[in-house]
Amino acid sequence: MKPFGYLFFIFVCALSFQTSHSQTVNKPWTTSFGTSAINNPVREQEAGVGRFKTWNQNPAGFRLSAGRLIKNKLSFEGVASLNSIQENYPILDAEISEPEYPYISLDGMFKYQFSNGLNILDPYITIGGGYTWLDTIGAGTINGGVGLNIWIGHSFGFNVQSVYKHAFEDYGLKHYQHSAGIVFRFGGKDTDNDGINDTEDACPELFGSYETKGCPRYRQRWCY
Numbered sequence: 001m002k003p004f005g006y007l008f009f010i011f012v013c014a015l016s017f018q019t020s021h022s023q024t025v026n027k028p029w030t031t032s033f034g035t036s037a038i039n040n041p042v043r044e045q046e047a048g049v050g051r052f053k054t055w056n057q058n059p060a061g062f063r064l065s066a067g068r069l070i071k072n073k074l075s076f077e078g079v080a081s082l083n084s085i086q087e088n089y090p091i092l093d094a095e096i097s098e099p100e101y102p103y104i105s106l107d108g109m110f111k112y113q114f115s116n117g118l119n120i121l122d123p124y125i126t127i128g129g130g131y132t133w134l135d136t137i138g139a140g141t142i143n144g145g146v147g148l149n150i151w152i153g154h155s156f157g158f159n160v161q162s163v164y165k166h167a168f169e170d171y172g173l174k175h176y177q178h179s180a181g182i183v184f185r186f187g188g189k190d191t192d193n194d195g196i197n198d199t200e201d202a203c204p205e206l207f208g209s210y211e212t213k214g215c216p217r218y219r220q221r222w223c224y
Helices: 003-014 217-223
Strands: 029-042 063-072 074-086 100-113 122-134 137-151 156-167 172-184
Touching: 029 074, 063 172, 074 122, 100 137, 100 156, 100 217
Parallel strands: none
Antiparallel strands: 029 063, 029 172, 063 074, 074 100, 100 122, 122 137, 137 156, 156 172
C-alpha cells in the first residue's frame, strides 16, 4: 500500500498548481508507467471462490500503457500489466503454504475524457477488452473503469485508475485492477514551448496562452 500512499500525497500537492494546460489534440500521444494492485480476484469454477487473497500487489509488478487521441476527446490505449496473486489456503500436497501465481494481462481500451486538456484535473471513463493469464491459464475479459490524470505541466502528470475485468469463462479471473503512476503526453511541434502546436499557434515563436491563440497579450493585434 505504500506506493499508493506516496502517490496520493503527490496528488494532493499537485492540486496547488494553478497553471493552464494545452488541449490534448496538441499532444495526441500518451504513455504511462506505474504500479498496480489486483483486488478481489475470483474464479467461479470449483474451489475458486474465496481461494485467492483479496488484495494482491507485487512490488516488482508494473503497468505500462501507450495511447493516441483518435478524435476530439476519444482515444485508444494499449496496456500491459505484470503482477502476482497469492492463495488464502494451500492446495493439497503443495510444497508451500501460500503459493504465488504470476499474473499477466494485455488490454486494448477506449478512453473518453471529460476535460478538454486545459485543466489540471482530467477525468475519464474507459471501456475495452483483453486477455488475462493467471499462471498458465488464460481467458478473455471485457473491461470498464474510471480514471483521473493530474497534469502539473504541459507534458507531465500523475494517473490513478480503477478497472473491473469480467471473465465469462468459469476458469477465467474476475477482478478489479487499481493502478497509479506517472503519465506523459507528447507529439506535435511547439517552438515556443507554450503548449500550443505551431500549426494552431498564431505566434509560433512567442510564448502565449490558449485564450490568445498562442500570442502574448500585448502582441495579439500584430500576431493575427
